[in-house]
Amino acid sequence: ADEVEELQIQEDQVEQPEPQQEILEIEVEKLSDKGEETDLDLDLTGIDATAKLGDEVVLQVDEKNNNIAVENADRDLDQDLESLEVNNEIQNQNDNQDIDEVKTVLVLQETELSFDKLYLDGVIAYEDQLWYSCASKIERAIKDYKNYKSVLTNCRLNCSKGLRSYKLSNLTVNIPEYASYVKFLTLADCYRRCKNETLKTHPKITKKLETAFELRKPYMYLQYCNYKLDRFSQAASAAYTYYLANPDDPDTTKNIVFYRDTVKVPEDDFIDLEMLPYKEYYIRGLHAYKTEQWKDVIYWIEQCLDDYWKQDEKCNANCDAHGEITSHDFATTVANLIIGLLNCRIQCEDKLSTVYTEPIPFFLRDLYHYLQFSYFQESEFEKSAEVAETFLLFSPSHEVMEKNKEVLQQKLDQIHSEFTPRQDGADYVKRRQETYDFMDFLVKNYKYSDRLDEFDVTEEEQDPRQSSEGQEQTSSGKSENWLDKYEKLGMHIIAKSGDLNREERFVIDGLLKENQCTETLNLIQDVIELPSGAYEFNFKLSQKKLLENPSEEFETLLRHLIRAVEYIQHYAQVYRNSEITLFIKKTSIICWKDLEDPDINQDCYPQEDGSCIQFNDFPDSLHPDYFTTVTYLNAVENGDFQFLNENGDVDSSFGVKCGRTVGFNSADRLRVKVPRKGAQRCALVVRYSTHMEDIEVDLHELLRLLHQVDELRYNQTKEDAAVVLKRFEDKGVKVIKTAEDLKGEERFAAEGLATDEQCEILRNVALLLLDGYVQSYGLRMLLERSEEARLFVEKYFNLTKPLFFEYTHLVCRTAINDSNTDRQDLSHPVHGDNCILQPDGTCTHDFPAFTQRHYSALLYLNSDFEGGEFFFAHPNKTEQVSIHPKCGLLVGFNASSLHGVKAVLKGQRCALAMWYTLNPTFKEITHIQARKLLEEKEAQEKLEKEHDEL
Numbered sequence: 046a047d048e049v050e051e052l053q054i055q056e057d058q059v060e061q062p063e064p065q066q067e068i069l070e071i072e073v074e075k076l077s078d079k080g081e082e083t084d085l086d087l088d089l090t091g092i093d094a095t096a097k098l099g100d101e102v103v104l105q106v107d108e109k110n111n112n113i114a115v116e117n118a119d120r121d122l123d124q125d126l127e128s129l130e131v132n133n134e135i136q137n138q139n140d141n142q143d144i145d146e147v148k149t150v151l152v153l154q155e156t157e158l159s160f161d162k163l164y165l166d167g168v169i170a171y172e173d174q175l176w177y178s179c180a181s182k183i184e185r186a187i188k189d190y191k192n193y194k195s196v197l198t199n200c201r202l203n204c205s206k207g208l209r210s211y212k213l214s215n216l217t218v219n220i221p222e223y224a225s226y227v228k229f230l231t232l233a234d235c236y237r238r239c240k241n242e243t244l245k246t247h248p249k250i251t252k253k254l255e256t257a258f259e260l261r262k263p264y265m266y267l268q269y270c271n272y273k274l275d276r277f278s279q280a281a282s283a284a285y286t287y288y289l290a291n292p293d294d295p296d297t298t299k300n301i302v303f304y305r306d307t308v309k310v311p312e313d314d315f316i317d318l319e320m321l322p323y324k325e326y327y328i329r330g331l332h333a334y335k336t337e338q339w340k341d342v343i344y345w346i347e348q349c350l351d352d353y354w355k356q357d358e359k360c361n362a363n364c365d366a367h368g369e370i371t372s373h374d375f376a377t378t379v380a381n382l383i384i385g386l387l388n389c390r391i392q393c394e395d396k397l398s399t400v401y402t403e404p405i406p407f408f409l410r411d412l413y414h415y416l417q418f419s420y421f422q423e424s425e426f427e428k429s430a431e432v433a434e435t436f437l438l439f440s441p442s443h444e445v446m447e448k449n450k451e452v453l454q455q456k457l458d459q460i461h462s463e464f465t466p467r468q469d470g471a472d473y474v475k476r477r478q479e480t481y482d483f484m485d486f487l488v489k490n491y492k493y494s495d496r497l498d499e500f501d502v503t504e505e506e507q508d509p510r511q512s513s514e515g516q517e518q519t520s521s522g523k524s525e526n527w528l529d530k531y532e533k534l535g536m537h538i539i540a541k542s543g544d545l546n547r548e549e550r551f552v553i554d555g556l557l558k559e560n561q562c563t564e565t566l567n568l569i570q571d572v573i574e575l576p577s578g579a580y581e582f583n584f585k586l587s588q589k590k591l592l593e594n595p596s597e598e599f600e601t602l603l604r605h606l607i608r609a610v611e612y613i614q615h616y617a618q619v620y621r622n623s624e625i626t627l628f629i630k631k632t633s634i635i636c637w638k639d640l641e642d643p644d645i646n647q648d649c650y651p652q653e654d655g656s657c658i659q660f661n662d663f664p665d666s667l668h669p670d671y672f673t674t675v676t677y678l679n680a681v682e683n684g685d686f687q688f689l690n691e692n693g694d695v696d697s698s699f700g701v702k703c704g705r706t707v708g709f710n711s712a713d714r715l716r717v718k719v720p721r722k723g724a725q726r727c728a729l730v731v732r733y734s735t736h737m738e739d740i741e742v743d744l745h746e747l748l749r750l751l752h753q754v755d756e757l758r759y760n761q762t763k764e765d766a767a768v769v770l771k772r773f774e775d776k777g778v779k780v781i782k783t784a785e786d787l788k789g790e791e792r793f794a795a796e797g798l799a800t801d802e803q804c805e806i807l808r809n810v811a812l813l814l815l816d817g818y819v820q821s822y823g824l825r826m827l828l829e830r831s832e833e834a835r836l837f838v839e840k841y842f843n844l845t846k847p848l849f850f851e852y853t854h855l856v857c858r859t860a861i862n863d864s865n866t867d868r869q870d871l872s873h874p875v876h877g878d879n880c881i882l883q884p885d886g887t888c889t890h891d892f893p894a895f896t897q898r899h900y901s902a903l904l905y906l907n908s909d910f911e912g913g914e915f916f917f918a919h920p921n922k923t924e925q926v927s928i929h930p931k932c933g934l935l936v937g938f939n940a941s942s943l944h945g946v947k948a949v950l951k952g953q954r955c956a957l958a959m960w961y962t963l964n965p966t967f968k969e970i971t972h973i974q975a976r977k978l979l980e981e982k983e984a985q986e987k988l989e990k991e992h993d994e995l
């Protein structure tokens with residue numbers, strides 16, 4: 046009995062890893078089906094030539110009358126015939142063959158049709174609406190591309206492992222310099238030969254074509270052509286496959302929803318057609334884990350690991366093709382190629398950790414955790430110990446695993462002995478470490494002098510048109526472009542590295558707006574005091590608060606904070622102009638207040654991270670792996686930030702204010718001036734590392750929590766669209782213009798969303814807002830009407846995900862001069878609300894556009910003015926249809942629709958303008974705050990009223 050109990054207790058001590066979950070983020074809209082159905086329905090007798098390359102095709106003389114075959118005969122076959130060898134010989138090479146069974150056989154030879162040509166043909170077939178041909182060509186293109194890629198990879202692997210013979214291996218040279226070249230020459234020769242011998246086709250590839258395949262573009266065509274062929278599960282899988290590589294593409298998410306909700310393709314039929322085996326095993330393993338089928342977990346996760354190593358080897362081998370040639374100088378070119386190669390190898394782990402659309406943190410390491418736990422459950426303690434030890438190579442002294450290890454040591458009676466980790470895992474960790482160290486060294490000692498090479502540019506001049514469209518560019522071009530964009534958004538750089546003596550330092554203004562600072566300061570009510578006397582708020586604390594007291598305001602504030610952090614991270618990354626990713630290592634808000642205890646802080650230097658250190662404790666040199674940004678949240682007199690030099694003297698110093706951001710190496714010397722009595726000096730401090738394993742777990746955990754909060758809230762508020770729309774109808778809301786009337790998709794105009802009285806109140810609110818004073822009934826009206834409008838848009842467009850306010854404002858436009866009524870200019874030029882209209886008429890959804898805005902609506906408040914028509918526009922900015930506003934009229938549309946407002950000629954035009962988003966990260970905070978304010982005001986007014994009545 047003793048033993049049983051012991052077992053119980055120990056098992057409880059073993060903690061389980063949290064399974065990662067990925068939930069499809071899907072936007073909703075109907076599948077846009079361009080034009081009428083145009084399927085041919087010719088009743089002809091065709092030949093079935095639906096075979097793939099390499100198949101034998103027997104000419105069938107039976108009647109077949111499906112239009113697929115017709116289409117095939119029509120076009121597909123004609124084209125293929127050029128590359129077919131018609132093998133009319135009777136198949137009698139084999140003497141034993143019975144003559145009666147002889148058939149005429151067409152052999153499709155694997156000849157010239159390579160993926161480049163197939164893809165092009167597929168696209169042409171798509172344009173010609175030859176759906177069958179399109180689908181089959183694209184499928185073949187994809188297959189050929191896969192084959193092509195795998196040949197290249199295998200050649201690389203086989204050559205580097207010496208599995209192929211080298212023709213050049215007899216080459217002997219005596220000059221040492223030449224000897225060092227021989228290795229590369231033999232490898233290159235082997236690779237070239239291998240390719241020529243094994244490639245079945247000889248595609249002509251351009252960078253553009255390769256990118257198209259890497260971004261899974263062929264699946265976009267495959268999806269549509271299969272859809273037209275009514276092959277819905279195949280179409281759904283193609284759409285899903287495309288989505289995974291392009292999760293931000295709104296059309297694809299729409300399509301997925303269409304297949305899922307309208308066509309009712311079962312969830313399991315959405316298959317990632319590019320899925321690598323280990324990912325599938327991982328998913329199975331995780332499923333088993335959730336259902337506590339330990340044997341299955343072991344089986345699948347072991348399989349997963351096996352295949353992972355193979356894919357990792359391939360990923361590493363393919364990095365050979367990663368370098369960029371940026372110089373004419375031999376040694377510089379080789380050095381740059383090596384850096385490109387290492388960089389690429391470092392990214393393999395991230396790449397392979399992406400099972401869905403985002404890398405799963407600690408993917409590889411946690412495979413060992415799943416195994417460790419499952420082996421334990423199956424009482425295979427030795428194996429459990431082995432994988433525990435392997436896990437610890439990835440994260441030495443990981444608390445949970447250390448505990449588990451102790452349990453295992455007791456179980457196995459090996460109290461003080463170490464276990465032996467797995468060889469493959471150990472090798473991996475070692476190689477990874479070496480690669481990191483190598484790269485670190487290079488970054489420190491070689492790459493840092495990068496800017497010295499600025500004149501060594503061999504690239505062609507960029508086509509300026511291309512660069513404005515955000516095409517691929519050299520890394521330096523890219524960041525300059527970004528900095529320009531940031532500058533346009535009001536993020537003004539006030540001091541850069543040149544001014545600040547140290548390479549990485551910068552100071553910018555305008556990273557946060559005044560209200561963002563105020564909001565963020567509102568967050569920091571629960572803080573912890575640090576030994577230095579400073580106060581800290583962090584994501585760990587916020588998780589706690591979110592769980593204990595889940596207010597929507599706090600939750601939204603947190604989302605805003607996370608967004609701000611991501612923004613700052615991006616700025617820092619771009620500023621450093623480094624290809625090395627900065628991972629967020631730790632985010633905190635640090636407030637220095639005047640210190641009650643004057644002894645603290647006497648002889649140490651207060652730091653932005655809330656510590657206070659001795660001068661001697663400053664590191665001797667900068668550390669290239671760590672970077673810090675500090676974004677101030679309030680203006681403080683006498684709370685300067687000071688960069689110090691080697692002697693501890695002030696090098697440069699800055700006053701602090703909301704939005705000012707300082708970036709510097711984490712090992713840089715600096716000092717914070719602690720504010721005077723009564724003041725507090727708060728800043729958002731983000732520390733970064735170039736190592737992925739340093740990534741802030743609390744941030745991920747918080748994101749997961751926020752996601753859960755969303756799901757929960759949403760599931761509580763879901764309501765059927767038809768029911769809601771009926772309710773609107775009963776209240777007198779009527780759609781007076783549909784998408785068709787308004788000549789575009791996802792547009793409507795409805796009347797009855799506000800009464801004359803409500804309009805009047807809102808107009809007054811608009812005017813009162815100018816003075817910053819609104820009475821509660823005005824505020825209530827504003828919230829009520831905007832909520833009705835939001836709900837109507839959500840339900841009218843039949844969105845299956847909730848629509849959130851992103852930005853709301855009341856705006857009145859007044860005619861400049863009432864007498865001037867022949868103006869032709871626009872009050873608001875033609876634009877899309879979430880994209881930037883380019884001169885060629887396309888509207889690009891790029892930074893700095895508000896790409897998070899998915900839908901827009903305007904609730905008009907009056908009609909007693911002249912001009913001021915709202916209109917939808919063509920890409921060339923000419924008018925499509927126009928609408929004259931009136932009270933209660935709601936115009937709703939997809940935020941990408943181009944539109945404008947004509948000049949107001951006479952009088953004043955008032956409207957409540959609203960932008961909505963499907964992404965809860967962008968929820969409007971002021972809306973939530975206004976609701977809170979209203980509650981407070983109403984309570985106060987009630988009190989006053991009671992008081993009056995007394």
Ligand SMILES: O=C(O)CCC(=O)C(=O)O
Nearest residue numbers: 873878903915946956958
């Ligand atoms: O006021 C209107 O009718 C439209 C305004 C608008 O399009 C905008 O502010 O983006």
Ligand SMILES: [Fe+2]
Nearest residue numbers: 876877878944
């Ligand atoms: Fe607009």
